[in-house]
Amino acid sequence: xxxxxxxxxxxxxxxxxxxxxxxxxxxxxxxxxxxxxxxxxxxxxxxxxxxxxxxxxxxxxxxxxxxxxxxxxxxxxxxxxxxxxxxxxxxxxxxxxxxxxxxxxxxxxxxxxxxxxxxxxxxxxxxxxxxxxxxxxxxxxxxxxxxxxxxxxxxxxxxxxxxxxxxxxxxxxxxxxxxxxxxxxxxxxxxxxxxxxxxxxxxxxxxxxxxxxxxxxxxxxxxxxx
Amino acid sequence: xxxxxxxxxxxxxxxxxxxxxxxxxxxxxxxxxxxxxxxxxxxxxxxxxxxxxxxxxxxxxxxxxxxxxxxxxxxxxxxxxxxxxxxxxxxxxxxxxxxxxxxxxxxxxxxxxxxxxxxxxxxxxxxxxxxxxxxxxxxxxxxxxxxxxxxxxxxxxxxxxxxxxxxxxxxxxxxxxxxxxxxxxxxxxxxxxxxxxxxxxxxxxxxxxxxxxxxxxxxxxxxxxxxxxxxxxxxxxxxxxxxxxxxxxxxxxxxxxxxxx
Numbered sequence: 001x002x003x004x005x006x007x008x009x010x011x012x013x014x015x016x017x018x019x020x021x022x023x024x025x026x027x028x029x030x031x032x033x034x035x036x037x038x039x040x041x042x043x044x045x046x047x048x049x050x051x052x053x054x055x056x057x058x059x060x061x062x063x064x065x066x067x068x069x070x071x072x073x074x075x076x077x078x079x080x081x082x083x084x085x086x087x088x089x090x091x092x093x094x095x096x097x098x099x100x101x102x103x104x105x106x107x108x109x110x111x112x113x114x115x116x117x118x119x120x121x122x123x124x125x126x127x128x129x130x131x132x133x134x135x136x137x138x139x140x141x142x143x144x145x146x147x148x149x150x151x152x153x154x155x156x157x158x159x160x161x162x163x164x165x166x167x168x169x170x171x172x173x174x175x176x177x178x179x180x181x182x183x184x185x186x187x188x189x190x191x192x193x194x195x196x197x198x199x200x201x202x203x204x205x206x207x208x209x210x211x212x213x214x215x216x217x218x219x220x221x222x223x224x225x226x
Numbered sequence: 227x228x229x230x231x232x233x234x235x236x237x238x239x240x241x242x243x244x245x246x247x248x249x250x251x252x253x254x255x256x257x258x259x260x261x262x263x264x265x266x267x268x269x270x271x272x273x274x275x276x277x278x279x280x281x282x283x284x285x286x287x288x289x290x291x292x293x294x295x296x297x298x299x300x301x302x303x304x305x306x307x308x309x310x311x312x313x314x315x316x317x318x319x320x321x322x323x324x325x326x327x328x329x330x331x332x333x334x335x336x337x338x339x340x341x342x343x344x345x346x347x348x349x350x351x352x353x354x355x356x357x358x359x360x361x362x363x364x365x366x367x368x369x370x371x372x373x374x375x376x377x378x379x380x381x382x383x384x385x386x387x388x389x390x391x392x393x394x395x396x397x398x399x400x401x402x403x404x405x406x407x408x409x410x411x412x413x414x415x416x417x418x419x420x421x422x423x424x425x426x427x428x429x430x431x432x433x434x435x436x437x438x439x440x441x442x443x444x445x446x447x448x449x450x451x452x453x454x455x456x457x458x459x460x461x462x463x464x465x466x467x468x469x470x471x472x473x474x475x476x477x478x479x480x481x482x483x484x485x486x487x
Contacts, residue, residue, distance in 0.1 A: 123279060124324035124383075128338035128390055129314025131306065138341055142328050 003189070010190045013181045017191075020177030021198055027091070027173065028160045031098035035159075036152075038099065039106025047111060048132070064104035070165045073097045077169045090171035094163065102159045109151045113144030146217050153210045157203050174198060228255040229291075230394055230425050231276065236285035238271055238449075245271045247449035249285070253394070253427065258420040260428045260436040260457075263446035264472060269429045272446065273396050276427065277316040278309045289315065290393055314342050317387030317395040321402050323379045325371040331382050332358065332367040338390045357385040361415050377408030381415050388419075395419065397428040433476055437461050445469045 045057045064072070077093040080086045088096070117140050125135035167176035178195035182188040231253040238246040245268045253259055261269045274280040276287060278294070286302060287294050294312055295302040326334050335354040339345040345353070358364045361381035371379055380400060387395060397416065401409045413435050420426055420439050430436060436443055436457060443460040445453040447468045453460055464470050 118324075120320065120322050120324035121326065123320065124326070124386075126279065127277060127313055127316075127318040127320075128386065129310055129342040130338075131310045134341050138337065139326055143326075146328065 005190060006187060007190050007194070009185045010181060010187050010194060013177075013185070014194075016177045016181060017174060017195060017198065020172055020174035020195075021202070023091075023171065024160065024163055024173040024175075025202070027094045027098060027163045027166060027171070028156075030095045031102050031159060031163070032156060034095070034099035035102035036106050038103035040110050042103055042107035043110035043114065044136075046107065047114060061104045061107050064101055065108070069097070069101050069162050070168060072101055073165055073169060090166065090169045093169060094166040094171050098159060098163060101162070102155065105155050105158075106152070109148050109155060110144070112151070113148040114140060116147060117143050149210060149214050149217065153207055157207065160203060161199070229253070230255050230257075230289070231427070232286075232288040233272075233276070234286045234288070236272065236275060236287070237283045238268075238275055238280060239283050245449050246275065246282075249449070249451060251444070251451070253425060255425055256423040257441045258424075258426045258428065258439055259442045259444060260430060260440035261444045261446060262430070262433065262436060262472070263444075267446040268449040269446045270398050273318075273398050273427060273429050276394075276396060277313050277318055278304065279313075279318070314338070314390055315393050317390060317392035319380070319383050319387055319395070319397045319400045321399040323371075323376070323383045323403075325379055325382055325386070327371050329370075330367065331363065331369050331371065331374070334371065334382055335386045335389045338386065343390065353389045353391075354385075357388040358382070360388065360418075361385045375408060376404045377411045380404065380412045384412075384415055384419075394425040394427065397426065397430065399429055399431070401430065401432060431476075433461060433473075445472065447472075 042057055042061055045053050046061065047054075049057060073093065076097045077088065077090065080088050080093070114136075121139055121143065122135055125139045130138065163173060164175040166173050167179065170176070174195055178191050182191045185191065229252055231251070233249055233251040236246050236249040237244070247268075249268075249272055251259075261272065263269045271280055275282045278287075281304060282302075284301075286297070289312065294308065295304040325331075326337065329337065332351075332354045335358055336350040339350045339353050340347075354367070355364060358367055361384055363378060363381055363385065366374060366378060366382070371382065374382065384400075400416070401412050404412065409432070413432060416426070416428070417435075417439050428436075428440075438457075440457050442454060443457050444451050445460055445464070445466070445468070453464060453466045453469045459465075460469065461473065464473060
């Protein structure tokens with residue numbers, strides 16, 4: 001097996017890969033920016049909304065979680081213009097799909113975090129006269145979010161990897177560019193190794209950063225006894 | 227005599243289970259009332275109905291002359307806003323302290339004045355210092371709850387309730403979760419409050435404390451006040467068989483006065 005590696009021809013197009021990475025980060029970043037707050041609202045509606053809100057929100061979350069992301073992506077890209085007459089470009093379709101898709105997962109992370117907080121915390125907040133909003137904002141969420149950090153990171157990494165699907169609607173992300181270069185240079189092995197390495201560097205750096213953040217948060221007191 | 231709290235015909239059921247069955251009670255300003263009774267007698271539920279942690283199934287609660295809730299057609303309805311406002315006027319201390327673990331001791335005490343009463347930063351800080359000093363924990367202001375002993379945590383919880391400058395304080399088995407050697411410091415703090423004239427309603431199993439501190443002792447059984455009076459008459463000369471049995475159970479094993487000199 002005397003394969004001769006040759007990165008030279010691939011590195012000539014490295015700037016294309018970098019632009020692809022920037023696009024990947026754009027879709028991932030914006031989807032997080034919209035998906036996390038939307039996830040919080042979905043979680044709160046599912047937990048505390050009246051029946052008329054709780055049930056449809058639950059259905060929406062389950063639907064987004066159980067259908068393949070690629071089907072959602074196609075749906076928004078092709079169905080929006082047909083059904084609603086709204087033209088959207090691949091970038092918009094990607095951000096829309098992954099914001100919604102990840103919000104469903106973040107909703108479940110938020111919900112898990114919120115219900116994991118001891119009921120005594122709600123009671124203590126209530127007893128000093130806080131209403132539910134104040135209790136959530138000041139007492140429950142700060143503790144829940146701290147516990148949710150690892151699950152958040154997990155979801156964010158998952159999201160970044162899932163965004164590789166955007167190439168299927170011709171959005172030029174890192175994998176899409178890699179594919180193009182592979183086809184023009186016939187150096188698939190080199191170019192995909194390089195692309196994988198770039199995903200690794202970004203994701204690994206993020207996960208190290210989050211781990212440090214976690215250690216920092218962990219230094220403030222965790223639970224009361226009893 | 228200023229009446230702070232009036233409970234009339236208080237009922238509470240959970241499904242088919244009747245926990246409180248017609249409680250009437252009047253509490254005067256500065257009075258310390260200790261509620262005793264077997265577990266399941268309804269004493270905690272009674273306390274929790276006073277600040278509406280549990281919504282009464284029937285009856286009326288009046289705090290400082292104003293009846294809580296809106297009565298119509300023989301039932302009383304409560305708005306969330308009214309109850310939130312009421313809870314700000316009633317302090318409560320829990321068995322399990324329930325301090326906010328993500329906040330320092332001082333932040334715990336300031337939280338109510340800051341978020342609920344919207345006090346200025348200066349006023350919040352002043353209150354926190356004052357009440358932490360009162361429970362003897364000013365020196366722990368910057369610690370986190372997890373760095374304190376159980377007794378210290380409970381004293382912080384007392385300071386947190388006091389910082390709201392409540393009209394009445396409720397203690398729900400405040401020492402039951404503590405190691406025996408830590409019970410004393412919390413009871414002493416409570417006694418100081420009673421001596422300073424705080425109006426207190428206390429559920430406890432510490433009969434010695436009840437005897438020393440209470441102005442009035444209530445014995446609850448099956449959701450009713452079975453016997454009440456000064457500590458001497460309820461704890462030493464009980465009239466009801468149920469009270470006698472309860473006290474007999476508590477006194478099964480007793481130390482003679484230990485010689486501690």
